[in-house]
Amino acid sequence: MIETLGALLKNLGIGYKLLFIIITIISGFLISKLIQFFMTRMLKKASDKLHVDPTNYSFLKNAVSFLIFIIMMIVIFYSIPELKSVGLSLMASAGIFAAILGFASQQAFSNIISGIFIVIFKPFHVGDFIKIGELHHGTVEDITLRHTVINNPENRRIIIPNSVISSETILNSSITDPKICTFLEIGIGYHSNIDKAIQIIQTLALNHPNIYDNRSEEDKKENKDQVGVRVVNLGDSSITLRAYIWAEDSGKAFVMKCDLLKSIKEQFDRDGIEIPFPHQTVYLRQEEPIKITQV
Structure with missing residues (x-):
């Protein structure tokens, strides 16, 4: 298409070519403003839902404007024969620089793309209590297009790149329904x-x-028990009981579980209910000394 446009402009005078350049620049400017307008509305809605500063996404709008500017310059240089050779030289030198820059910013670009996916698909929001993989868990404090900030139970901020979050399993304890059922398992002796x-x-x-x-x-x-307790295993030395206890959120569930483990152990001791623990019995055998008879 650009080659056809160049053929049409080849036989036109310098005035028409200048007019074409002006029209192309104005068109690119209008298209850029139009795209920025719709992107601003879309990103503002996403920012309101995530409770983050919409200026975090301003660079994305600038990147789109820069891309439109590049496309506009390519159209101008390739459509006008007098500028085509100059454009090819500039593109050749810019290509090497772009390759180096692209290789250096590969990880950063991956974080940006992952951040956009988080904004669109919303696996978690600010204020949610989540667990990333097997190592990190806490309350989401901030979401940017580069990283996510999590405040863990020790009140330490964990800054995780979005590309890492995208490749891990996310356990969200707050999405849709924050209530949680805690499994509390305790083993008792067979004679208990x-x-x-x-x-x-x-x-x-x-x-x-x-x-x-x-x-x-x-x-x-139907008068069903609020706390269900089931026998879930008959082990080698103990009977495992599992209690199903509900709490309003994961934080309260954790505190309740810790308190109950202590109070149940103390009450079992008072009532003579044994909680078995591994032990070994060692038998020492003393051999009789060997008697040596002389001949």
């Missing part, structure tokens, strides 16, 4: 009273301030 142990776990859990009643109205009418 199972029903008594279950009753202790249920009573202590119901008395904890962080417990949440997740039963439906139908479950309440």
Whole structure:
């Protein structure tokens, strides 16, 4: 298409060629402003949902304007025969520089693309409690197109590049429904009273301030237990009980689980319910000394 346009401009005078350059520049400017207008509206909506500063995305609009400017210059240089040779020389030298720059900024560009995907697909928002992979977890404080800032339970900020987040599994404890069911597993001895142990776990859990009643109205009418406890394993030396306890969010669930582990252990000790632990019995055998008889 550019070659056809160049053939048409080849036989025209200098005045028409200058007019073509002016029209191309004005058109590129108008297209750039139009795209920036729609991008500003789109990014503002995304910023409001993520509760971040919309100026974080201003560089993206500038990058689009720069791209349009490059396309406009290519059209001008390739359409006018007198400028074509100059344009080829400039493009050859710029190509080498672009290759070096592209190689150096490959990781940064990957972070930007991953940040755009986070903005579009919204796997988490500011204020969500998430876990990235197996190492990092905490509350999301800020999301930019380069990195995400997480405040962990130790009140330390973890800055994770968006490209790393895109390649990891994300566990979001706050999305849609923040309620969480905590699994509390405790082993008791085979000679211990199972029903008594279950009753202790249920009573202590119901008395904890962080417990949440997740039963439906139908479950309440049927008088189903608020804290379900099941025997989930018959091990080599213990019977494993699992309690299903609900809390409003992961933070309260963690505190409740820690408190119950302590209170259940103390109550089991008072009621004589054993919590087995690995132990070994060592038998020492003393051999009789060998008697040597002389002949």
